[in-house]
Amino acid sequence: MFAVSLGDDGAELRPLEPWRAEEFLAHLDRGREFIGRYVVLPDAVTDLESSRAFLRSYAEKAIADSGRIYGIWTDGKLVGGVLFRTMDLARGSAEAGCWLEPSAVGKGLVTRAARVIIDWAVEERGVHRVEWQVASENEASIAVARRLGMTRDGVLRESYPHRGTRYDVEVWSVLAPEWRAARQAPR
Incomplete structure (x- = not known):
């Protein structure tokens, strides 16, 4: 496959x-508690069978053109990933997300990987709006949304029950014209 x-x-x-x-x-075992602070992924993938089922569900989403999942590797080791949790091409919208194990934090990997998949969604698939939903307490993920040039659309109060706590969810987004303008602007 490609890299x-x-x-x-x-x-x-x-x-x-x-x-x-x-x-x-x-990979998830190495970062289970860290990743699971705000993301349900480590709770859904607990053994080899559930790992296969989770990845199979994204293979089926890819076939249906309704989602994608990609891993981030450093030095041949899987350390995180980015995904389109949902893609609705008829409406021109997609929801992106991410996760990292602790060894990969602070290197800009998620921002760089998210740029690749957002470019693909906007330029190749015609997505008009890419959304990023994040627990308000997840400062690292909010920083990624900012670096991606996203705008904070609002807060869904206590809408995300996770591990016994109800979190506020911030909704961030970038529209295709904004994405293209930012990509063409000199750095």
Whole structure:
């Protein structure tokens, strides 16, 4: 399959497919508590069977053109990922998300990977609006939304029950014209 370079540090973005279930599970085991602070993924993927089922569900979303999942590798090791949890091409909208294990934090990997998939969604698939939903307490993910040039649309108060706590969810988004303008602006 393909691998997209994420920069000079050797980081790569690749599809996360069902045949990578063991690697995916080992990655989640390394970061289970850290990743699970705000994301349900480690609670859904607890053994090899659930790992395969989770990745298979995204393979089926890819076939239906309703979602995608990609892993982030550094030095040949899966350390995180980005995804389109949902894609509604008829409406021109998609919801992006991310996760990282602790060893990969602070390197800009999610921002770089999200740029790749948002570029693809906007330019190749005609997505008009990319949304980013994040627990208000998840400052790192909010920082990614800002670096991606997203606008905070609002807050869904106590809408996300996770591990016994109800979190406020911030909704951030970027529209295709804004994305294109930001990508063309000199840095």
